Amino acid sequence: xxxxxxxxxxxxxxxxxxxxxxxxxxxxxxxxxxxxxxxxxxxxxxxxxxxxxxxxxxxxxxxxxxxxxxxxxxxxxxxxxxxxxxxxxxxxxxxxxxxxxxxxxxxxxxxxxxxxxxxxxxxxxxxxxxxxxxxxxxxxxxxxxxxxxxxxxxxxxxxxxxxxxxxxxxxxxxxxxxxxxxxxxxxxxxxxxxxxxxxxxxxxxxxxxxxxxxxxxxxxxxxxxxxxxxxxxxxxxxxxxxxxxxxxxxxx
Amino acid sequence: xxxxxxxxxxxxxxxxxxxxxxxxxxxxxxxxxxxxxxxxxxxxxxxxxxxxxxxxxxxxxxxxxxxxxxxxxxxxxxxxxxxxxxxxxxxxxxxxxxxxxxxxxxxxxxxxxxxxxxxxxxxxxxxxxxxxxxxxxxxxxxxxxxxxxxxxxxxxxxxxxxxxxxxxxxxxxxxxxxxxxxxxxxxxxxxxxxxxxxxxxxxxxxxxxxxxxxxxxxxxxxxxxxxxxxxxxxxxxxxxxxxxxxxxxxxxxxxxxxxxxxxxxxxxxxxxxxxxxxxxxxxxxxxxxxxxxxxxxxxxxxxxxxxxxxxxxxxxx
Numbered sequence: 359x360x361x362x363x364x365x366x367x368x369x370x371x372x373x374x375x376x377x378x379x380x381x382x383x384x385x386x387x388x389x390x391x392x393x394x395x396x397x398x399x400x401x402x403x404x405x406x407x408x409x410x411x412x413x414x415x416x417x418x419x420x421x422x423x424x425x426x427x428x429x430x431x432x433x434x435x436x437x438x439x440x441x442x443x444x445x446x447x448x449x450x451x452x453x454x455x456x457x458x459x460x461x462x463x464x465x466x467x468x469x470x471x472x473x474x475x476x477x478x479x480x481x482x483x484x485x486x487x488x489x490x491x492x493x494x495x496x497x498x499x500x501x502x503x504x505x506x507x508x509x510x511x512x513x514x515x516x517x518x519x520x521x522x523x524x525x526x527x528x529x530x531x532x533x534x535x536x537x538x539x540x541x542x543x544x545x546x547x548x549x550x551x552x553x554x555x556x557x558x559x560x561x562x563x564x565x566x567x568x569x570x571x572x573x574x575x576x577x578x579x580x581x582x583x584x585x586x587x588x589x590x591x592x593x594x595x596x597x598x599x600x601x602x603x604x605x606x607x608x609x610x
Numbered sequence: 611x612x613x614x615x616x617x618x619x620x621x622x623x624x625x626x627x628x629x630x631x632x633x634x635x636x637x638x639x640x641x642x643x644x645x646x647x648x649x650x651x652x653x654x655x656x657x658x659x660x661x662x663x664x665x666x667x668x669x670x671x672x673x674x675x676x677x678x679x680x681x682x683x684x685x686x687x688x689x690x691x692x693x694x695x696x697x698x699x700x701x702x703x704x705x706x707x708x709x710x711x712x713x714x715x716x717x718x719x720x721x722x723x724x725x726x727x728x729x730x731x732x733x734x735x736x737x738x739x740x741x742x743x744x745x746x747x748x749x750x751x752x753x754x755x756x757x758x759x760x761x762x763x764x765x766x767x768x769x770x771x772x773x774x775x776x777x778x779x780x781x782x783x784x785x786x787x788x789x790x791x792x793x794x795x796x797x798x799x800x801x802x803x804x805x806x807x808x809x810x811x812x813x814x815x816x817x818x819x820x821x822x823x824x825x826x827x828x829x830x831x832x833x834x835x836x837x838x839x840x841x842x843x844x845x846x847x848x849x850x851x852x853x854x855x856x857x858x859x860x861x862x863x864x865x866x867x868x869x870x871x872x873x874x875x876x877x878x879x880x881x882x883x884x885x886x887x888x889x890x891x892x893x894x895x896x897x898x899x900x901x902x903x904x905x906x907x908x909x910x911x912x913x914x915x916x917x918x919x920x921x922x923x924x925x926x927x
Contacts, residue, residue, distance in 0.1 A: 370647065374650050374654070377654050378654070381654070381658065391676070392676035393676075395675075395676035395677040395689070396676045396689075398689065398693055398704055398705070399689070399690060399693060400693075400703070400704065400705060401705075426761055427761050437891065438761070438895065439892075456690065456693050456694065456697070456704065459690050460690060460691075460694050463688075463690060463691075469748065469751040469752045469754075472691060472694070483781060483837065485839050485840075485843075495837070495840055497834065497835060497836055497837065497840070498781065498783055498835060498837065499834065499835055560892070570892060571892070573781070574892050574893050574896070575896075576892070577896070589675075589676075589677035589688070589690075590677075592690075593677075593690075
């Protein structure tokens with residue numbers, strides 16, 4: 359009888375201690391979350407301990423919500439047009455925590471007025487290439503010529519006449535320059551990738567792959583998480599991605 | 611908690627007084643066991659309730675949550691959005707924006723929130739056609755978001771591809787020369803010329819020579835190699851229907867159109883070829899999502915109707 363009671367005592371005290379510990383931990387977490395959230399997002403990496411706290415919290419958030427598309431290794435998938443998040447090459451912005459956080463919150467081409475949704479890659483082989491405004495269709499020969507021009511940046515030989523036509527089309531009828539820039543350097547505000555480097559979001563940079571993109575267009579979507587993740591989870595996952603990416607070279 | 615006997619009230623007779631801390635924890639015998647456990651329970655409960663109260667969404671009344679710069683009638687303006695807005699409007703990094711710039715943007719964001727809230731208050735959506743259509747498309751997009759963001763598996767895509775195989779073919783291409791009698795030519799003469807031209811072309815004579823000899827000129831409708839759909843638009847349905855049937859080198863019979871008789875010579879004609887799954891992957895993915903999206907919108911409409919109370923007057927049923 360007495361033995362039963364003393365066991366009961368141990369259980370009661372143990373439970374009370376556990377509850378207090380959990381509560382304490384929650385309060386502590388909440389305090390850290392709050393401290394992490396109060397910072398302007400780009401100030402987070404400057405605060406080593408809060409940054410480490412955020413990064414460790416972000417790992418699981420990424421695994422549960424982002425890895426399905428971006429891959430557990432964050433390397434993306436060129437077959438489905440998911441960009442590598444670990445390289446220096448950003449389609450949108452330059453990889454600051456503030457920028458990643460906005461994408462985590464509102465996505466890319468998702469249903470929110472703050473989503474990234476300024477432009478798409480038109481489908482030049484379709485009757486109406488672009489939903490946003492009128493752009494002329496390109497003939498197969500024209501697409502081939504433009505792909506020849508882009509191929510030069512990939513180290514491929516080009517027949518001079520085709521190259522000349524390709525350059526002209528890039529700068530005029532195709533309106534490629536308008537989004538990708540005259541130098542093919544891309545536009546990180548609208549998410550138009552650099553076409554002159556060897557980093558490809560979609561396909562492998564072969565001529566065939568490039569023609570396919572020009573003909574079929576491309577409208578990549580990253581979902582919004584504002585309604586499904588807490589502000590702290592969003593901040594944490596942004597910090598986690600930031601921590602995995604190669605930092606940009608210091609401005610010259 | 612009571613640590614010495616003096617601070618505990620009188621005990622019922624027969625209970626030995628607790629003398630030491632150890633005695634106090636002779637739990638089963640402790641006279642205030644119920645009270646103490648009750649107190650612990652109450653404190654823990656209050657703690658949990660308090661924690662819940664101060665951390666739950668939507669319960670903050672008079673304080674600004676850590677993720678917000680401001681709260682407007684209970685709606686937070688997120689720091690993240692504020693920073694993004696400052697950068698977008700001022701064209702500088704947030705850390706480089708000065709206090710006046712930040713203040714200005716914050717005031718603007720508060721104003722916008724107020725106007726949006728006011729708009730809902732005066733039921734703007736039921737008044738303004740732009741707001742109405744924006745709302746409709748917003749709901750449609752919202753419904754479709756699951757479809758857009760779903761990453762279909764390879765199997766799903768393959769099944770979709772198999773079901774719609776016919777639409778995954780390479781692009782049909784043609785190069786065609788289209789000769790027409792000049793405007794104003796007497797219709798009978800024109801038709802005779804066209805027949806003679808067709809015969810000469812079939813006999814292998816050059817297009818330019820035949821055109822000159824039988825007074826027919828290039829219609830200028832098509833230029834070089836074109837995708838089928840482009841050629842169809844340029845030629846018109848009737849001429850395209852003839853052209854698409856011709857093999858390279860073949861010549862059509864004269865086709866009478868409003869602008870006179872046409873003769874078509876097909877130079878190249880690449881009919882669409884079925885594409886393999888791997889080859890058509892991007893297109894399959896796009897179409898798969900589009901189909902799913904349409905389906906979800908239809909389902910949403912059904913769901914709303916089931917839920918709704920709709921009465922239609924007899925005369926209009």
